[in-house]
Amino acid sequence: MNILARFPSLLLLLGVWLAGLASSRSAPATAAPTPPNIVVILADDLGWSDLHCQGNPLLDTPHLDRLAKQGMRFTDAYAAAPVCTPTRAAMMTGKSPARLAITNHAPGHQPGFLPPGRDLAEAENLTYLPLGEVTVAERLRKAGYSTGFIGKWHLSDRNGADAKGPFEPQLRPEHQGFDLNIGGCDRGGPPSYFEPYGIPNIPPRRKGDYLPERLADECISFLRANQAKPFFLCWWDYSVHYPIQASENLIEKYRHRAGVKDPAYAAMIEGMDGAIGRVLQELDALGLSTNTLVLFTSDNGSLFGNLPLRANKGFLYEGGIRVPWLVRWPGVVKPGSTCSVPVISMDTFSTLLEAAGLKPSPDDLLDGESLLPLLRQTGTLQRKALFLHYPNYAFHQRNRLGGAVREGDFKLIRNYDDDSLELYDLAADLGETRNISGTNPETTQRLKAKLESWLKSSGARMPAHVSPKP
Numbered sequence: 001m002n003i004l005a006r007f008p009s010l011l012l013l014l015g016v017w018l019a020g021l022a023s024s025r026s027a028p029a030t031a032a033p034t035p036p037n038i039v040v041i042l043a044d045d046l047g048w049s050d051l052h053c054q055g056n057p058l059l060d061t062p063h064l065d066r067l068a069k070q071g072m073r074f075t076d077a078y079a080a081a082p083v084c085t086p087t088r089a090a091m092m093t094g095k096s097p098a099r100l101a102i103t104n105h106a107p108g109h110q111p112g113f114l115p116p117g118r119d120l121a122e123a124e125n126l127t128y129l130p131l132g133e134v135t136v137a138e139r140l141r142k143a144g145y146s147t148g149f150i151g152k153w154h155l156s157d158r159n160g161a162d163a164k165g166p167f168e169p170q171l172r173p174e175h176q177g178f179d180l181n182i183g184g185c186d187r188g189g190p191p192s193y194f195e196p197y198g199i200p201n202i203p204p205r206r207k208g209d210y211l212p213e214r215l216a217d218e219c220i221s222f223l224r225a226n227q228a229k230p231f232f233l234c235w236w237d238y239s240v241h242y243p244i245q246a247s248e249n250l251i252e253k254y255r256h257r258a259g260v261k262d263p264a265y266a267a268m269i270e271g272m273d274g275a276i277g278r279v280l281q282e283l284d285a286l287g288l289s290t291n292t293l294v295l296f297t298s299d300n301g302s303l304f305g306n307l308p309l310r311a312n313k314g315f316l317y318e319g320g321i322r323v324p325w326l327v328r329w330p331g332v333v334k335p336g337s338t339c340s341v342p343v344i345s346m347d348t349f350s351t352l353l354e355a356a357g358l359k360p361s362p363d364d365l366l367d368g369e370s371l372l373p374l375l376r377q378t379g380t381l382q383r384k385a386l387f388l389h390y391p392n393y394a395f396h397q398r399n400r401l402g403g404a405v406r407e408g409d410f411k412l413i414r415n416y417d418d419d420s421l422e423l424y425d426l427a428a429d430l431g432e433t434r435n436i437s438g439t440n441p442e443t444t445q446r447l448k449a450k451l452e453s454w455l456k457s458s459g460a461r462m463p464a465h466v467s468p469k470p
Contacts, residue, residue, distance in 0.1 A: 047302025063277030071328030080345035082320030094349025104392035106157035123391035137177030149173035153184030212275035314394025
């Protein structure tokens with residue numbers, strides 16, 4: 001007798017097993033999630049209040065406003081420094097300007113620079129990003145991303161460095177992890193936005209070109225050429241850095257808008273917004289937006305003031321360091337959300353790595369933290385405070401050299417020239433008009449100790465007092 005006929009239960013088990021085997025052979029394996037495309041847009045000198053969605057009713061920035069509505073707007077975001085080069089280096093590496101010793105704008109001043117009437121010589125600093133530093137572009141390219149850099153690099157000016165080592169062309173983006181470099185170099189002064197650019201790697205100017213629009217064209221070309229695989233596009237715009245130039249029709253528009261004090265600057269902001277809008281619309285047209293993380297921020301505060309914040313570019317007051325910060329990532333970031341947790345430029349590195357499914361190297365000494373818990377609204381950050389170190393004189397030379405720490409609503413500034421301290425409660429005094437260090441001695445000394453400990457652990461280079469000549 002057939003054994004299967006004698007044991008019907010065995011026949012049933014065999015049938016189940018065969019069905020499962022057939023199913024496992026015919027069903028496709030669960031596909032790994034596709035890594036998101038990543039677009040990082042960095043404005044130059046755009047202030048915290050220089051967008052309509054940031055509360056400025058005098059400006060029209062519809063495309064960035066739409067980006068904010070589609071994603072998360074961080075209300076308490078900070079540049080790593082009140083000037084450009086250190087912030088850019090921090091975004092690329094996840095390390096603080098203090099740790100990198102890249103603490104001033106390039107080319108900056110000669111070592112030991114001392115302005116007239118001062119007795120504190122600024123700290124020495126690097127004016128370029130060394131090739132030994134691992135950038136987020138290098139990590140993403142190694143993971144299979146196409147990488148493109150378009151715009152203003154400002155991390156390759158060696159400024160009189162010794163004769164050993166690479167010079168400016170060898171420090172450009174194509175040597176720091178980018179497959180494509182359009183415009184990234186450090187030669188010459190600020191470009192004219194209408195005249196021939198004189199910027200290596202940008203094809204010859206076409207009649208009627210406006211630099212932000214031309215860079216948008218290059219971004220769109222990159223998107224079209226690389227849409228079949230994950231890509232990382234870094235668009236560091238030249239806008240709205242001086243010279244302040246915009247189309248005459250936009251300038252005329254703002255001349256007639258009540259309350260606008262600088263029509264050309266307002267027009268330049270809207271012109272930047274329009275160029276960004278074209279790139280965002282191309283993501284939509286290519287069907288890429290749903291799997292693309294877009295980050296928009298600025299490298300420091302505006303040169304022209306940032307009301308209601310105090311001071312501007314080059315200062316450790318909020319006007320010099322607080323910046324817009326928008327993130328859109330469909331399916332991950334809740335549309336129309338805001339976050340008041342303080343974030344800073346160094347967070348870019350870890351955030352992008354984790355978004356791509358990567359982890360920092362165990363050897364990395366990172367000062368930033370992944371923002372994914374905030375973006376997903378699943379948790380908060382581990383750190384309790386943000387630190388800044390600016391031991392150099394800005395180009396306008398009006399600033400005092402110092403460091404700063406923000407913990408909760410309290411912000412402490414330590415002035416290096418006389419070791420004086422300023423304490424502000426940003427929740428009650430966003431404009432930093434009332435120094436409350438005298439009435440809060442315990443908080444003041446605690447934050448001072450924290451800042452000093454951080455400076456030491458970071459290996460921060462400090463300015464030096466110079467004895468007056470006899």
